[in-house]
Amino acid sequence: MTKILDVNGLVTRFYSVDGVVHALNEVQFDLEPGETLGVVGESGSGKSVTMMSLLGLIPKPPGRVEGGTAVFNDGSDTFDLLKLSEKELQEVRGGKVGFIFQDPISSLNPTMTIGKQIAESMMTHLQLGESEARKRTINLLQQVGIADAERRYDSYPHEFSGGMRQRVMIAIAVACEPAIVIADEPTTALDVTVQAQIIELTQRLQKQMGMAVVWITHDLGVVAGMADRVLVMYGGTVVESALVDDLYENPQHPYTIGLLGAIPKMEGEDERLVSIEGSPPDLLQPLTYCPFASRCPFVFQRCWKERPLLIPIGKNHDTACFYDVERGAPRDHV
DSSP states (O other): OOEEEEEEEEEEEEEEEEEEEEEEEEEEEEEEEEEEEEEEEETTSHHHHHHHHHHHSSSSTTTEEEEEEEEEEEEEEEEEEGHHHHHHHHHHTTTEEEEEOHHHHHOOOTSSHHHHHHHHHHHHHHHHOOHHHHHHHHHHHHTTSSSSSHHHHHHHHGGGGGGHHHHHHHOOOOTTTOSEEESSSSTTOOHHHHHHHHHHHHHHHHHTTTOOEEEEEOHHHHHHHOSSSSEETTEEEEEEEEEEEHHHHOOOSSHHHHHHTTTSSSSSSTOOOOOOOOOOOTSSSSOOOOOGGGGGOOGGGGGGGGGGOOOEEETTTTEOOOOOSTTTEEEEOO
16 A cells, blocks of 8 residues: 655754754654544654644744655655755645644634634635535534534534634634645543543544544553554654554563553552653753653663664564563664
């Protein structure tokens, strides 16, 4: 199957007064059509910066994409996202790739009605007239669960609850039926019940439209319930990539093992959660060694001398680690 997105060697830097922040360090991953890819990792690991780098959304300056390729192929068009001009990227954003941001209140225009904000995307990318765009917008508002859609078309963002605003953001993201939707922690600020509704809505629209979804989150429970495959990021790199069941049953990177060990379990109420000692790497320094070395229980001399790259260790399972946690010995790593 042709990959709809194939990213290799993505490098992003931020030039600050304190020095160069090595935010992304040769990130690589791919995405299949219709797949749900979960991206997990702690704050600062590079999850959001990766996706924003692909779509030209990082602030310039101080940010700059300095290397890599990101080949998009939806069957009708093939191009490298990182080689597009700003005008070309504007055509991709909202058209071929939708984006659901974490905070809808700061992403929506407070001076425009929500209906016009959704219709604007259709008029821009699909060249629809105002009347047709309004009709399709009202239908889409009904699809995302906005009651009395025809009246709410003329409502402003402040007149909606947090959950309703996020439904509007989803409507904007899928308005032109993109090949890919990137959801950047879209349920973080919502209560548990509303989170479940937003996840169910996204899955239903994905099934109806056949789009691929990249779901960025801190919540490993969400990933377990909705993703086909998971990327684990740390220190601006991908440290493990696996099918979701394999990742939970057979984690191979020490950081992944630590993350899974920190999840509360229903049974064993008196058990203490496992913590990952230490601090994340200083990204003001070039990563010439394993970014997890200072916190890793399996660290040995080689980890401080070179940075491990992703290697296949099983079917659809890659990891960037010199140590084989199952054998308790260094892993062959060419």
